[in-house]
Amino acid sequence: MNKIETKKGSIQKKGTDKETLLDIQNLKTYYPVKGGFLKRTIAHVKAVDDLSFQIKKGETLGLVGESGCGKSTTGRTILRLLKPTDGKILFGGKDITNISGSELRRARQDFQMVFQDPYASLNPTQSVGDIVSEPLKNFKKMSKKELKEEVLDLLSRVGLPPEAYHKYGHEFSGGQRQRIGIARALALKPKLIIADEPVSALDVSVQSQVLNLLKELQGEFDLTYLFIAHDLSVVKHMSDRIGVMYLGNLVEIATNESLYAEPLHPYTQALISAIPETDPKKRKNRIVLQGDVPSPQNPPSGCPFHTRCPMAKEECSKIKPALKEVKPGHHVACILY
Amino acid sequence: MARQLSGQNETPLLEVKDLQTGFKIGKDYYNAVEKVSFKVDRSKIVGIVGESGCGKSVMSLSIMQLLPQGIGKVRGGEITFDGKNINKLSEREMNKIRGKDISMIFQEPMTALNPVFTIGYQLNEVLLNHENINKKEARQKSIALLKSVGIPRPEKIVDEYPHQLSGGMRQRVMISMAIACQPKLLIADEPTTALDVTVQAQILELLKDIQKVNNMSIIMITHDLGVVSEICDEVIVMYAGKIVERTDVVKLFEEPKHPYTQLLMGAIPKMDERKEVLDTIEGLVPSIKDMPQVGCRFANRCPKAMPECITVTPELLEDDVDHEVACLLYENSKPLERVGGR
Numbered sequence: 001m002n003k004i005e006t007k008k009g010s011i012q013k014k015g016t017d018k019e020t021l022l023d024i025q026n027l028k029t030y031y032p033v034k035g036g037f038l039k040r041t042i043a044h045v046k047a048v049d050d051l052s053f054q055i056k057k058g059e060t061l062g063l064v065g066e067s068g069c070g071k072s073t074t075g076r077t078i079l080r081l082l083k084p085t086d087g088k089i090l091f092g093g094k095d096i097t098n099i100s101g102s103e104l105r106r107a108r109q110d111f112q113m114v115f116q117d118p119y120a121s122l123n124p125t126q127s128v129g130d131i132v133s134e135p136l137k138n139f140k141k142m143s144k145k146e147l148k149e150e151v152l153d154l155l156s157r158v159g160l161p162p163e164a165y166h167k168y169g170h171e172f173s174g175g176q177r178q179r180i181g182i183a184r185a186l187a188l189k190p191k192l193i194i195a196d197e198p199v200s201a202l203d204v205s206v207q208s209q210v211l212n213l214l215k216e217l218q219g220e221f222d223l224t225y226l227f228i229a230h231d232l233s234v235v236k237h238m239s240d241r242i243g244v245m246y247l248g249n250l251v252e253i254a255t256n257e258s259l260y261a262e263p264l265h266p267y268t269q270a271l272i273s274a275i276p277e278t279d280p281k282k283r284k285n286r287i288v289l290q291g292d293v294p295s296p297q298n299p300p301s302g303c304p305f306h307t308r309c310p311m312a313k314e315e316c317s318k319i320k321p322a323l324k325e326v327k328p329g330h331h332v333a334c335i336l337y
Numbered sequence: 338m339a340r341q342l343s344g345q346n347e348t349p350l351l352e353v354k355d356l357q358t359g360f361k362i363g364k365d366y367y368n369a370v371e372k373v374s375f376k377v378d379r380s381k382i383v384g385i386v387g388e389s390g391c392g393k394s395v396m397s398l399s400i401m402q403l404l405p406q407g408i409g410k411v412r413g414g415e416i417t418f419d420g421k422n423i424n425k426l427s428e429r430e431m432n433k434i435r436g437k438d439i440s441m442i443f444q445e446p447m448t449a450l451n452p453v454f455t456i457g458y459q460l461n462e463v464l465l466n467h468e469n470i471n472k473k474e475a476r477q478k479s480i481a482l483l484k485s486v487g488i489p490r491p492e493k494i495v496d497e498y499p500h501q502l503s504g505g506m507r508q509r510v511m512i513s514m515a516i517a518c519q520p521k522l523l524i525a526d527e528p529t530t531a532l533d534v535t536v537q538a539q540i541l542e543l544l545k546d547i548q549k550v551n552n553m554s555i556i557m558i559t560h561d562l563g564v565v566s567e568i569c570d571e572v573i574v575m576y577a578g579k580i581v582e583r584t585d586v587v588k589l590f591e592e593p594k595h596p597y598t599q600l601l602m603g604a605i606p607k608m609d610e611r612k613e614v615l616d617t618i619e620g621l622v623p624s625i626k627d628m629p630q631v632g633c634r635f636a637n638r639c640p641k642a643m644p645e646c647i648t649v650t651p652e653l654l655e656d657d658v659d660h661e662v663a664c665l666l667y668e669n670s671k672p673l674e675r676v677g678g679r
Contacts, residue, residue: 066533173621203388203560208604208615215613230533237606237615260608274538276563278607280586283567288542289535291489292503 020093021192021224022055022078027087029070029077033297045297047073049248051087052323055192060218060225062239062256064232064271066293070248071228075194078226079113080104092191109139112185116197118177122169128155128180129165135187154183157220158213175206182213186221194226199234211237232275236260241329244268247296247304250323254330264332267305303335311336348420349376350521350554351400356414358392358399360625366412367625369395371578373414374653377522382548382555384569384586386562386601390622392578393558397524399424401441402431419521437467440515444527446507450499456483456510457495463517482513486543505536512543519551526558541568562605566590574598577622577634580653584660594662596641633665641666 028051030044048070055061063071076082078089080096089097096107112135115121122131132151136142142150152162158179169177178198185193195214199207211234217223229235235242236256243253244265252265263269273287289308294300300307306316316335323333356373359366370392377383385393398404399411402424416424423434443449451459460479464470470478476495483491486509499507508528515523525544529537545568548555557569565572565586572589574582574597582595593599603616620638628634629647636646643665651670653663664670 066535204562204601204604205388205618208606209617211606212614212617232534233606233608236608237611270535272608274534275608276537276541276561276567278563278566278590278602278605280566280569280590286538286542288538290539292505292536293533 018056018058020054021057021059021091022226023088023090024051024053024074024078025088025090027051027074027077027089028085029073029082030085043297045295046248046299047296048077048084049299051245051248051250053243053250053253055224055226057191057224058218058222059241060227060239062227062229062235062242063245064229064235064242065245066230066271068247068293068296069245070296071230071245072196073248074245075113075196075226075228079108079111079194106139109135109188110190111192111194112188112190114178114181114185114193114195114198117201118174118181119201121181122177124169126168127165128160128167128169128172131169131180132183132187135184139188150187151183154186157186157217158183159209173206174202175209178202178210179213182210182217186217189221190223192224192226194228196228197230198227200229200231207234214238232272244271247293247299249304249333251305251334252330252332253323254327254332258327258330262330264326264330264337265305265334266309266311266336270310303333350379350419351377351556352415352417353396353400354415354417356396356399356416357412358395358404358409359412360395360409361407362626366410367628368412369409369578369625370399371628373575373578373580375573375580375583377554377556378571379521379554380548380552381570382557382568384557384559384565384572385575386559386565386572387575388560388601388622390577390625391575393575394526396575397441397526397556397558401435401439401524402426402428403435403441433467436463436520437518438520439522439524440518440520441524441526442508442511442515442528444530446504446511446531447499449511450507452499455496455498456502460495460510460514460517463514467518478517479513482517483510486510486513486516486547487539488513504532505539508532508536508540509543512540512547516547516551516553520553522554522556523548524556524558527560528557529564530559530561537564544568562602574601577628578625579634580661580663581635582660582662583653584657584662588657588660592660594656594660594667595635595664596639596666597635600640633663 027048029048030046032041033043033045035042051074065071077084084097088095099107129151132154133147136147136150152165155164160179199210202210227238239256241255242259243250246267252268263272270287270289277283291308294307302317302320306312319335321333321335323331324337325331326337354374356370357368358370359368373396387393400416411424415422457476457479460482461475464475464478480491480495483494488494488506488509529540559565569586572586573580576597582598593602600616600618606615618638631650632647633651636642646665649665651663651665652672653661654669656662656667656669662670
């Protein structure tokens with residue numbers, strides 16, 4: 001424990017130009033698998049297995065990976081919607097790993113979430129005004145008039161008309177609902193927003209509107225984003241740095257430019273090569289991975305990717321490679337480097 | 338195969354003419370597909386792109402005659418498949434074509450497979466229905482089919498249930514079922530939308546291979562321009578129930594003509610360029626109930642709209658060789674001089 005405490009201090013000082021807002025250290029989140037007559041825990045699904053990264057203030061960190069790789073679990077654990085099994089979450093230098101009750105509720109003012117499904121994340125019985133003002137009612141002492149003014153201001157910031165105030169979620173299209181969700185997340189002027197697949201349920205033309213809005217708000221509200229998505233081109237558009245996850249592990253993390261110009265991990269290479277090319281003349285010979293992602297309940301030994309890796313060697317099944325800095329700011333967990 | 342190739346090469350495999358499909362809301366029918374005409378040539382992959390609600394799925398259901406009964410109805414137009422008019426066929430006659438000459442794969446492989454029957458049972462069903470073989474032969478053929486779509490351990494999988502397979506594997510099963518009787522036309526409705534990118538790449542490769550081996554045509558319905566550029570030969574862009582542009586895939590990406598297509602291309606983040614602000618399309622698709630009857634349906638969202646866009650309906654006509662567009666910015670789309678001739 002002591003060791004980690006001191007480490008935290010040093011990392012904060014090391015932050016060259018900007019301070020670290022979020023510091024994740026060796027985070028693990030396991031889901032118990034119950035079974036048998038007494039419903040005892042018989043196994044664990046290692047959804048997030050030993051994850052460490054930092055997000056600096058004002059930065060956007062993108063997390064990519066295929067379904068089941070643990071990217072959403074990571075987001076939810078950071079928000080403390082899930083209890084981490086092990087590891088540390090430091091937010092603005094404060095350890096929030098084990099806080100609970102009112103302390104946790106107060107801390108959550110600073111980190112909010114935008115959800116994937118704009119159809120399911122709005123309460124159908126509440127008007128938009130109620131939805132957006134709820135966080136304010138809980139934390140801020142405001143008169144009814146102030147509250148309404150504040151909500152109308154938020155609605156206009158996310159591009160919704162004032163008439164929206166009295167309407168209900170079902171009266172809006174997917175893109176507009178996502179804007180309501182964003183207004184709700186912004187209500188308490190948080191420092192960090194975790195956006196979990198915010199555009200994957202939307203059509204392309206609407207998707208671009210929401211992406212533009214998120215970028216605009218980042219400057220306006222001085223926000224830091226953890227942007228979770230499976231679409232690599234969307235993540236590339238949004239992020240300053242990108243982390244690639246596979247089976248609960250971070251296999252590569254680097255700046256946007258560095259990752260796409262020179263992906264180092266064989267999984268990242270395959271993932272980038274799998275994106276459909278938007279120029280029909282450039283149909284390429286892609287790296288097509290064989291098989292599916294193994295079950296996180298029973299992950300392969302050694303490197304989690306070795307069962308599908310085109311470059312796997314014998315020792316890959318024995319040694320689990322740690323994340324190493326190969327180039328400045330470019331970390332990769334692969335035995336090849 | 339030889340039989341298929343000889344003789345009738347000139348006629349397109351599928352020809353859809355002025356198709357109108359309506360849905361009943363209250364007492365009236367409203368058209369979700371409005372006078373759509375296109376053709377699919379033999380051994381070609383035709384992509385149909387558009388956003389949700391543009392009528393691309395309704396069109397494919399109209400071809401297959403799988404519209405929800407009592408609600409959806411083909412209200413006009415002709416569908417000619419392999420030289421034969423199929424939109425007046427009885428349910429019984431259509432059953433002979435569905436699954437045999439035209440087959441379909443759906444977006445959601447979990448809901449498209451029946452959870453209470455084994456993979457083998459569901460594959461046999463197709464084979465026994467359309468081919469003159471016994472159960473034992475059908476099982477052998479099922480295993481061979483599963484193998485041909487790249488399923489490992491097919492002799493085991495054939496006795497397993499859909500829930501035991503992953504999403505990608507289920508989609509492979511769906512494909513094996515669709516190609517079981519070597520159809521001439523495969524309609525793929527968003528076949529990779531529910532899948533991860535690496536699995537999507539596998540399925541697209543598989544579809545390309547099968548298309549070559551079986552020499553069939555594919556109608557690829559998708560909202561993803563990346564998928565289109567990856568496998569299609571020809572592309573149809575739809576907006577609000579109408580075709581706005583149709584051309585060869587290379588031409589579409591090099592020189593999109595319709596403002597809607599141009600915006601759609603600008604709205605997707607590209608891998609090889611970085612731009613701060615993506616193109617957006619303001620406003621919403623008009624609802625099916627208050628679709629403008631005259632004028633261009635995109636006019637209210639179009640940045641290049643002119644006053645006549647509201648009063649004159651553009652026609653889908655060739656502006657360039659093999660490049661059709663329905664927009665008044667292009668001379669040929671203006672119906673004016675042709676009015677007298679009619």
